[in-house]
Amino acid sequence: MEIGYVILYVGELEVSVGFYRDVVGLAYKFTDAGYAEFDAGGVRFALYERRRAEWLTGRAVTPGAGGEVVVMVEDVDACAERLVAAGVPLLSGPADRPWGHRTVHVADPDGFVVEFATEIPRARQRR
Template structure:
């Protein structure tokens, strides 16, 4: 059976990104080693890797913030939005109710990856 084992983002400044995902997002920081930092994300390993070191893995350079989104489930998205704004984090959108059953707020991490904080709410739209 296939399963996702890791989600790794290639970042420009590892220290700054560790601070963002630890202090802003609220993930439990585990360790940093050789340009790699890992967090406890509740079942899937979430990690950051220095973009400048990624070429030896990928065979070429990687683009910063080239698409993608990290979704973090929270109990109270409005409280999260207030905390983000109080911490000086620029909110891209929200909080807003989405028809698929989430109330969301979006921010960008230091490399431009979109981070969505989502709270489950009743769905307004049924799946087809």
């Protein structure tokens, strides 16, 4: 079994495409019929207009602030500086986390949390 896609239901597709392309830095592939896809390495990452999602799910889809998209970067501090320079408010960080990441968090246009992370030595071992 493998994860094939991660799809976020978004309010304004073009605004979210701009965020994930220009702020996050994912390689934009295409948009078609309310759906946009990015090259995110081994998993397909996509956005779908929330207003169109009801026919897929059989019910209205409400905005979700729960969940998180994690993007691994080479240098989280440089990433944070770039985000601040672009006017993106930071939710937290940069901060070292005990599980072995240095992270910075922002919110996308729909309130989904996006974490940028760099691997660092773990401060605590797994049990």
